[in-house]
Every structure is written in structure tokens, then in C-alpha cells.
Amino acid sequence: MIGEPEPGQAAAPTGLHGTDGAIVAGGNVTDSSTQYIKAEQAFVLPPKAFAPIPDDVTVSEVSNIGTGLFVGRVDELKALEAAFAQPGKVVVHTVHGLGRVGKSALAAHWAAQRHEKVRWWVTADTEAAVDAGLASLAEALQSGLAGLPAELQRARAVAWLADHDGWLLVLDNVEDPRHIRPLLDRVPGGRVLITTRRATGWHHQATTIRLGVFEPAEAVDLFTRVLTHQGPRDTDSAAAVCEELGHLALAVEQAAAYCAETGTSPSEYLNMLARWPSAMFAAGTTGGDSERTIARIWHLTLNHLTDTPLAGDLLRILAWYAPDSIPRALLHGLAAPPQLATAIGKLVAYSMITDNHDGTLTIHRLLQVLARTPDPDDPHRLPEAVDQARDQAAALLADAFPADVDQPETWPQCRSLLPHTDALTRNHTPDHDTTHTARALDCAATYRVGQGALAPALHALQRALTTRERLLGGDHPDTLTSRNNLAAEYQMAGDLGRATPLYQRTLTERERVLGDDHPDTLNSRHNLAGTYRAAGDLGRATPPAHPDGAGAGFGR
Structure with a gap:
């Protein structure tokens, strides 16, 4: 039977954005062969699909957050600690700034040092990405949910977040506040850190902190660490490169990685940047993310503004x-x-x-x-x-x-x-x-x-x-x-x-x-x-045309 459940039959869970599936079962769900039907596809659901996520899942740490190379940002880290120190209801804070200014690196470094037992990173640039991140959280909380349809996993994760506190979600690179509003409306406790390029539109949902570019010394520190990762290198003109790049985190990292891989000195990089800026801004490195070049970030951001x-x-x-x-x-x-x-x-x-x-x-x-x-x-x-x-x-x-x-x-x-x-x-x-x-x-x-x-x-x-x-x-x-x-x-x-x-x-x-x-x-x-x-040539001098004027006159 599809539709309303019979007595003793489990109802279809509802997800963050709803589901249109149905549960088919006969008799006692726990002992039955159960199917979840959606779009004319059927999935056999194990008993664990209907059991709540156990409360003891947080005895050990549940986290997918790591951290890599990180420099500086002392004041911003202190600001985040202060923002999330308040107790009680859900605390939502937003870090915004120019694309690739270092928002994600700051969030990852800060979150990796936190004490919450559940710390989960969700890529949140689209609504579908948010759902996928929540589904992966459900699997991490209860391995028996692996293989279930994503909307069921997502619904379990949201239900668990709604019933617990003491967790931390990082919603990275949010493009539209509406993509995460349904989630925030469902979770009364916990901690949520948002990173975004959007500086506005958060007054109903979060307090904000603006992340600017590196201080000059921080930029040089990052450049030098990347450049010398494999051993000593010529770092002369590193400060000049960082200044030319406006101390933007991604640009500094990209330039240093390029110099390290190609054997280019910082002074040579400056010369190439002046002569061939378009090529240098698009230049990546072997094994690097081609989507994370300065030219690509500029392009993607402006794509969002084509309606204006x-x-x-x-x-x-x-x-x-x-x-x-x-x-x-x-x-x-x-x-x-x-x-x-x-x-x-x-x-x-x-x-x-x-x-x-x-x-x-x-x-x-x-x-x-x-x-x-x-x-x-x-x-x-x-x-x-x-x-x-x-x-x-x-x-x-x-x-x-x-x-x-x-x-x-x-x-x-x-x-x-x-x-x-x-x-x-x-x-x-x-x-x-x-x-x-x-x-x-x-x-x-x-x-x-x-x-x-x-x-x-x-x-x-x-x-x-x-x-x-x-x-x-x-x-x-x-x-x-x-x-x-x-x-x-x-x-x-x-x-x-x-x-x-x-x-x-x-x-x-x-x-x-x-x-x-x-x-x-x-x-x-x-x-x-x-x-x-x-010049003393009085013989060639003529009487002034205007008795009240003398000497040179501008604008006439």
C-alpha cells in the first residue's frame, strides 16, 4: 500500500526540503522487508533505517574538518571565539569577504581547534550541496544509514541536530542565504559558522565579521612557507610580489606555488605579472585546483551578477x-x-x-x-x-x-x-x-x-x-x-x-x-x-592687453 501507513507501519520521513517518497511494509516494520519507493524506484531499507541515531554516537569525535597551512589572523580568531562563547540557543556567525581572501582557511583552522564532539563541514554553495553535506553527516553519525536515499539521510541528520546541542556546523561558501534558511529554522541549539562572499542579507540570521586581506607580514609569511616547502629558495622580492597582489590570500598562495613549481624567482614573477597579467592570473600548478585561480574566481563571481x-x-x-x-x-x-x-x-x-x-x-x-x-x-x-x-x-x-x-x-x-x-x-x-x-x-x-x-x-x-x-x-x-x-x-x-x-x-x-x-x-x-x-627684451615687449593683469595666465 502506498500513502497513509497502516497501524504499526512507519511513515516516510520528511527531509529538509521535503520528500515525495513512500514506505511500503506489512506487519511489524522491525521484522519486515521494507521498501522505500520514489519515482518508481524501490529501495530495501534495513531496520536501522527506522531506528533513531543513538545518543552515544558522540562518545568519540565525529568530524570531517582538517586544517592545512595557516598563518596570521590572530584578531579574527579571537573575534570568532568571542562570538561563539555565548551559551543558550543556536549561535550563527558569518565570515564574509572577497572571493579567496581566506575565509575557508580561517573557518577550518578555527573549527579544527574546537571542543564540540560533532564538527562537520558542509559545502553550501548550492541547495543540493547543503543536502549532500547533511546526508554525509547522517552516515558519519550512524553507519547503518549508508546506502539509503539521500533525502532520508538528510532528514535523519536534521532531526538529530534539532534534538541535540553541543555540535558545530561549518557552512562553507554560501551563495544565497535562502539555501540554508530551512536548516537554520529547524535547529534550536548548536553552533553554525557560515563563510560567504555575500556581505549583505544576513541581518535576520546571523551576526557577521568581515575578513579583509592579509597584513603585509602575514602575506610574506604565507608566500615564504609555500615557496620554501621543499627546501631553501630565493625569497628576495617576496614582499614586492605580495604587495603587487594586494595581500590577497589566494593570489599570494597561487604565486608562491607557481614560483616553487617552475623555479621562477619572485623578481622574475613580478616581471611576468607586469608583462602578461592575464596569463599569470590564470596560471595554476600541477595537481592544483583549476577552479581556484584568481581569474576563475573573478569569472564565477561576476556570473552571479549577469542579471545586473x-x-x-x-x-x-x-x-x-x-x-x-x-x-x-x-x-x-x-x-x-x-x-x-x-x-x-x-x-x-x-x-x-x-x-x-x-x-x-x-x-x-x-x-x-x-x-x-x-x-x-x-x-x-x-x-x-x-x-x-x-x-x-x-x-x-x-x-x-x-x-x-x-x-x-x-x-x-x-x-x-x-x-x-x-x-x-x-x-x-x-x-x-x-x-x-x-x-x-x-x-x-x-x-x-x-x-x-x-x-x-x-x-x-x-x-x-x-x-x-x-x-x-x-x-x-x-x-x-x-x-x-x-x-x-x-x-x-x-x-x-x-x-x-x-x-x-x-x-x-x-x-x-x-x-x-x-x-x-x-x-x-x-x-x-x-x-x-x-627675458629683458623690452624692444619686443608690447603693452599688456589687460592693465589689471601681469605675467602668465592659465585657462585662457
């Missing part, structure tokens, strides 16, 4: 700025406020960026390198998408500078944009500059002149002029402004030999394009006269 295309666009744009203190206001021209907020929220949720809650964002420098390194085989880093993001980054930056960059009241805003202008122009060659790049350089230079930083201002003005000549021509008004500003910078630096011919050419072009009486032409004539006077 703006998130990928935004990440590629942020890759061109400095990694820290990126003003959110800088991005306002990218999309309407609701769409932009959603995209930022998705990146924050997956720990791809950090909201500093002061109007700025932070992104890990290694993610930036990946995002701006084109790869025709990666849909998230197609060359045309990377190029478009670079140009958008320049346009947003140019628009973010105030109109009057030489006025003190605008200086705080200019100061906040300066490191991002430097990063943008440092991370690509001048032949990729756009007119927006030139404007950002010009604005940054004008601000720097006001601060007395003449050398970097001179370099920026030279690059802006070269870009405008290439894209707009030699007599475009913006090109003439750039040439005037560069000449003024040379004059302020005392280099009249370079300033004078630039002023002469600017005046000639403005007279031809704008006419003799245009204000910009008059300004050029005034500036040229100033250089003649400064």
Missing part, C-alpha cells in the same frame, strides 16, 4: 581609478540613481567593492588589474568592453572636475579627484587618451599649480597638449588653451626658452582663428609680452 549588467560595467570603470576613496559622486553621470544604487549594492553584496559609508568606495587593486586586462575568452573582460570602460572612466572624471579649478573653494573637490586622475593616466598609454582625459589632466594640473606642485603639473599639461593636437588639431580652441597653459607653466618654472615659442605659436593661431580683438588673443599677446619682459 551595470554592475559589471561599473566594476570595469572603477578598475581605472585609484583603489581607495573613490567618490560615489564621481559615478553620478553613469546611470539614473536607482540603477546606479542597485549596481553598487550588488558589488558590495558580493564583496567586490566596499562602501566606506563616507561617500566613497574601495575596490581591491588585484580586481582592478583583472578588470582592465582584456581577455577575448572571458565575457566579462572582452577587449571592447575594457576599452569602453576606460573611456567612460575618463569622461566621468572630466565631468566631475569643477569649472573653476583655480578657485580655493573648489580645491577640496579637486583634491579628491587627483589620485584617480593619476591612476587613470598611469594605467594606460597616452595613445589611448581621449579629449576627456585631456580635460581631466588639464584640470588636475591647474589645481597642482595652485598648490605649488609644478613638476607633476608640467607633465600633465604636456600630455594634455599632445592629446588635443592629435585628436582636435593644432588650432582647436581647446588645443590653444592647452598650449597657453603649458607655456605659462614653463614661464612659472623659469624656463623662458620653452615658454616663449609656445606663446608665439598660440598668439599666431589665435589671431588667425579668433581675430586680433578676441579676448583670448589679447590674453596671448599679454602673456607673450610678459616673457619678453622677463
Whole structure:
């Protein structure tokens, strides 16, 4: 008979997410031949399938948690101990952070030292993986459950967890809080540690701790241990490699393992990383997990964000700025406020960026390198998408500078944009500059002149002029402004030999394009006269076009 059990017949157990099977038996279940039927398949169930898991299973330790190479994280380990010290009901704590920052290693090391008799690791990136992990726990608790359908094993494990305390579950790499919610709702006691890339969505279920990158000394310690595992090796430049990798745990481990296997020195690795970043980020080692390379982790995380295309666009744009203190206001021209907020929220949720809650964002420098390194085989880093993001980054930056960059009241805003202008122009060659790049350089230079930083201002003005000549021509008004500003910078630096011919050419072009009486032409004539006077050539000097002005003038 299938359906309601007869008197004395066992009912079908229900699992974490329910079952649709049925039990078939006649008479006393304990003495009968019993079948579990599901999807037209029958399983013969031994008597132990219906007996509760014995209470004495925890006399000896039941654990599948081991630990490998581990360094540092002293403060985080103390935080976990404090979080799980409270008695009483179930305690759930979440460790979140960027993919492969070391969350699983921290959880394994901490859990392996715990005193609970039952400590069980469950890979929890999918609902099916959670069920499989619980089924394996049931087998470990009662070997007689081996061979039963997975949903029955899972149901036994959940029932045992619900009836006992003093156990510890580690739910590793949870992608969606909904995958584990049914389990947490069923277990009133015990300890649950969650690792996840998701920074948000836990306020109903768990307290959280954010795991950042290694401290520099910890990163070098890990790199050195991996590199010298088989014997002494050259460790010079190990600190430089770790710094270049942003002290990210997986990146440091991956780089050290590559150096150890291939005989590459740290300094040679740095050179290869600079020349062939895409290949190095994808490089694994023999016997290593090909899914655990930096490029692969980036790819898998962005796959979760395909429903929000703006998130990928935004990440590629942020890759061109400095990694820290990126003003959110800088991005306002990218999309309407609701769409932009959603995209930022998705990146924050997956720990791809950090909201500093002061109007700025932070992104890990290694993610930036990946995002701006084109790869025709990666849909998230197609060359045309990377190029478009670079140009958008320049346009947003140019628009973010105030109109009057030489006025003190605008200086705080200019100061906040300066490191991002430097990063943008440092991370690509001048032949990729756009007119927006030139404007950002010009604005940054004008601000720097006001601060007395003449050398970097001179370099920026030279690059802006070269870009405008290439894209707009030699007599475009913006090109003439750039040439005037560069000449003024040379004059302020005392280099009249370079300033004078630039002023002469600017005046000639403005007279031809704008006419003799245009204000910009008059300004050029005034500036040229100033250089003649400064050089002592009074015979060639002319009266100033503006009686209230003297010397060089920027922006005209």
C-alpha cells in the first residue's frame, strides 16, 4: 500500500526540503522487508533505517574538518571565539569577504581547534550541496544509514541536530542565504559558522565579521612557507610580489606555488605579472585546483551578477581609478540613481567593492588589474568592453572636475579627484587618451599649480597638449588653451626658452582663428609680452592687453 501507513507501519520521513517518497511494509516494520519507493524506484531499507541515531554516537569525535597551512589572523580568531562563547540557543556567525581572501582557511583552522564532539563541514554553495553535506553527516553519525536515499539521510541528520546541542556546523561558501534558511529554522541549539562572499542579507540570521586581506607580514609569511616547502629558495622580492597582489590570500598562495613549481624567482614573477597579467592570473600548478585561480574566481563571481549588467560595467570603470576613496559622486553621470544604487549594492553584496559609508568606495587593486586586462575568452573582460570602460572612466572624471579649478573653494573637490586622475593616466598609454582625459589632466594640473606642485603639473599639461593636437588639431580652441597653459607653466618654472615659442605659436593661431580683438588673443599677446619682459627684451615687449593683469595666465 502506498500513502497513509497502516497501524504499526512507519511513515516516510520528511527531509529538509521535503520528500515525495513512500514506505511500503506489512506487519511489524522491525521484522519486515521494507521498501522505500520514489519515482518508481524501490529501495530495501534495513531496520536501522527506522531506528533513531543513538545518543552515544558522540562518545568519540565525529568530524570531517582538517586544517592545512595557516598563518596570521590572530584578531579574527579571537573575534570568532568571542562570538561563539555565548551559551543558550543556536549561535550563527558569518565570515564574509572577497572571493579567496581566506575565509575557508580561517573557518577550518578555527573549527579544527574546537571542543564540540560533532564538527562537520558542509559545502553550501548550492541547495543540493547543503543536502549532500547533511546526508554525509547522517552516515558519519550512524553507519547503518549508508546506502539509503539521500533525502532520508538528510532528514535523519536534521532531526538529530534539532534534538541535540553541543555540535558545530561549518557552512562553507554560501551563495544565497535562502539555501540554508530551512536548516537554520529547524535547529534550536548548536553552533553554525557560515563563510560567504555575500556581505549583505544576513541581518535576520546571523551576526557577521568581515575578513579583509592579509597584513603585509602575514602575506610574506604565507608566500615564504609555500615557496620554501621543499627546501631553501630565493625569497628576495617576496614582499614586492605580495604587495603587487594586494595581500590577497589566494593570489599570494597561487604565486608562491607557481614560483616553487617552475623555479621562477619572485623578481622574475613580478616581471611576468607586469608583462602578461592575464596569463599569470590564470596560471595554476600541477595537481592544483583549476577552479581556484584568481581569474576563475573573478569569472564565477561576476556570473552571479549577469542579471545586473551595470554592475559589471561599473566594476570595469572603477578598475581605472585609484583603489581607495573613490567618490560615489564621481559615478553620478553613469546611470539614473536607482540603477546606479542597485549596481553598487550588488558589488558590495558580493564583496567586490566596499562602501566606506563616507561617500566613497574601495575596490581591491588585484580586481582592478583583472578588470582592465582584456581577455577575448572571458565575457566579462572582452577587449571592447575594457576599452569602453576606460573611456567612460575618463569622461566621468572630466565631468566631475569643477569649472573653476583655480578657485580655493573648489580645491577640496579637486583634491579628491587627483589620485584617480593619476591612476587613470598611469594605467594606460597616452595613445589611448581621449579629449576627456585631456580635460581631466588639464584640470588636475591647474589645481597642482595652485598648490605649488609644478613638476607633476608640467607633465600633465604636456600630455594634455599632445592629446588635443592629435585628436582636435593644432588650432582647436581647446588645443590653444592647452598650449597657453603649458607655456605659462614653463614661464612659472623659469624656463623662458620653452615658454616663449609656445606663446608665439598660440598668439599666431589665435589671431588667425579668433581675430586680433578676441579676448583670448589679447590674453596671448599679454602673456607673450610678459616673457619678453622677463627675458629683458623690452624692444619686443608690447603693452599688456589687460592693465589689471601681469605675467602668465592659465585657462585662457
